[in-house]
Amino acid sequence: MEALTLCGPSVDRLNQVENDYVYEIEAITNRVDTASAFGFAREASAILPLFGIPAKLINSPYDIKSTDLLERKTNKLPLEIKILDQDLVSHLSAIVLDNIVVGPSPKEIASQITISGSRPINNLVDVTNYLTLCFGQPVHIFDYDKIGGHKMILRTSKPSEKVQTLDGRNHELLGGDIVIEDGDGRLIDLCGIMGGKLSEVDENTKRAVLFVQTYQPKKIRRTSLYTQERTLAAQIFEKNPDSKLVVPTLIEGVRLLNLYANARVAGDSIDIYTAKPEPKTLKLDLKWLNNLIGIKFDVVTVISILKDLGFDISKKTDLQLEVKVPTWRLHDISIPEDLAEEVARVYGYFRLEGKLPLVPNLSYSTNSLLNWEYLAKKYLADIGFTEIFNYSLISQDLYQKSGISSDHSISLKNPLTIEFEHMRRSLIPSLLMDLENNQGKIDLPMRIFELSNIYIANEHAADKLPEERSILALGTQGLDFRTSKGYLEALFKQLHLKNINFTSHDDNLGPWQKNQTAQIYSDNHFLGMFGPIKTLVKANFNLKGEVYLANLDFQTIANLSNTESIYNPISEFPDFIEDITIESKLYISELIQLIKQENSLITKVIYKESFQNRHTFTIHFNDSTKNLSQDEVNVLKTKLLKIS
């Protein structure tokens, strides 16, 4: 079990059932040839010897030859098969049988069907299912007498044609599906997917048509997907099984039906090959193989592995092998890399030892945006904010609720639900939703943030990809304006942004409250918005108390962020520290500027509080050349009080 899992189809489970074992295997999607008992055995016969377990493949369907069973025609029942489009089926075979006695299958067949997870039905249907599981070649059986005019026309369906399948479902076809029309103009088969109800075998069936074929994979897949009939047959046919299995399966089918259902051959076998598989030979360069895998392979091992898998070595030199691809691998072996995979996997990847590659380190720097993003996130977490990851998709509803425009936003053609229909044009709606989701669940204050991309549609060039822009959105609830603003100022300080100023702003406020909201600048670079949320929007999200949101363009911030510090020599002489109250109608930041500009001996201005238009500051006075006197300080204070 482990050997197969390591080198071929994975064995997920191994269960004992009476005297037998059931392997639950996973065949990978490009290896339809392993999706059968025989296919699995074929893999095992190549893999087990490398684990010291001798293994020989027996009862290969490819060894089945036409027997005299097929010649023992007692009767000759007419059957006409017409293929209207050669592209639909690459190999078609059929044979008429009579003398049939329908009944339950014998134990050996019924138990295999049951253990494989299906339900035994009768000896006819069970034989077809048995062959499908055994060889990986789906088989169908029709009731001969239900085929109108004993005529089968294989063609594509027209739009709106209807067919009822064996499971009782009625399908209205889109057109282009592979179907069989009988002599009476009725659709009796949805080819490659499931048989039609009209031609179904039942307990009264006396004569039947055994039908084995390989269909055009793309058409089968398309029909199977939209009709939602993901039958085993469809899943096999869509992956291009070996057309050389068709006739051996037919022959074996006849033998089993003869044995279990008393069937006798009643006509010539029909064998139509519209597209014989093209032989393929690949060159395998041994030095190249060693370089790709990373070890030196022994040529003898390489050849024996390929041979056990069914590849023929048609020519060999010390440097190269010419390898002929067996028919059941024509669909997945096309380039030397495919052969390399065959050799290496059977040899065993687990035998390879890991080596760290010596690749010179590249000299250019990584994306600095990513570094600043992490630094900012870490700092915010360190000062008390919790990071949230919201989904990139929101609903139209959420945009409206938040007062944010969805202009230039991108919507999906196939969203999961309308909750996840539009790519975010702003992080604010999600953040408001986050605050709402936490109401009453957690003690205030709340401090949250998200740093993610928003997606801006490129209106001028529809074929160009949208811009993905890094945005930082923060929210607080239960904190006042100054505290919330303080967090932003601290972040800007951490990133060494210069000349931060907050200006009052009243246009295009979206969810922000008029007269209380700021635009933030660093020099003349716009960074974003900060302020309390409108009452209406707060109500939409059931938010109580003070709620502040900041929306920052992190791309711009990252461009301006740096790690430069400036050193200012400290004065030898102590500061004079005095409080002063100034009456003024100016904005505080303007007032602070004026105070600072008044005299160079004023080294620090710390805002304390305001009462109506009277603002109190703590001022630091310092002269780096000498000790200041109280008188000198008083003179300066008098000047300051004149500011208004």
Place this chain on the structure above:
Amino acid sequence: MNQEIKEILALLDQDLNQSTTLEKLRQVELTYLGKKGKLNQIFDKQTKEEKAKQGRVLNQAIQEAAQKIKDKSNSIIDQEANQKFDVTIPGILPPIGHLHLVTQAIKEISDIFEKIGFIRRRYPEIDTDWYAAEGLNIPKDHPARDDQETFYVSDNVVLTPHTSNGQLREMELVKKPPIKMINIGKTYRRQIDASHVPMFHQFEGLIIDKGINVTHLIGITNYFFQNYFGPDRKARLRPHHFQFTEPSFEIDISCGMCAGTGVLENGEKCRLCKSGWLELGGAGMVHPNVLKNGGLDPKKYSGFAFGWGVERVLTMKSNLNLGDLRNLYSTDLRILNQF
């Protein structure tokens, strides 16, 4: 004067009674024994004859005062040493915030690879069908497409279902090998249930150069496992299929609970893993068609690539027991504030 001294010493006794802290005591010391202290003032007031006669009495008084102050000082120190304080009282925490687990995982993963010279990238989440599929050797109408359940913006633009679009973009960007990159970003698949979320993160590693082979992929995988999960963890490759790699592998990691044996110390079967191994994700040697589509000559260069889920390694590492994967993207602060 003797009377004055007696009064001062009596005052001193009163003041010492009030001195409960060393600071207060220091004030008392200054008041009585300082340059301008009470006792020294008497001394200054005396005439030369008085100083000669009473000098000794004053000195004695000063010494007595000093001793009383020292005794009081010792008694305060002793008292403070014996004062009981409840150390179990909870501290007042400063504001504490939390980085999301995914951010933490991405940082850890990024650091591990950057340490050995991988360039960190973040390629588009919204990309063209070429970069997300066709250029990766997945033709239109190919069965491999449906397995990924892709979100479409238009016929030609998708939300990338994997970080493999980064492979083609990196080849175009760097143009000439060596190429050594780790692309970490958001990926999207049309699936939501207990073990799938529609938006998640992947990390894609890619090395392309002359002579890169399968043993290098194993080496890098082991390096990542040992640094992220622990020095005792191993990688295992199994055959698989991807359109954009050949050979392709499914990579397993040895189970941490049972040391890769499948059996716990008490003899019971390990329930966390499959016979000692856990599935991690896919990898493979870059398909020659993909190299060509990236503008490189497959005859000169070879490379390997792997694409694994950030959420997957995160939950595998910490045995978080999140249960439903959707909990990882919860917006409930009661969950997020635990990390």
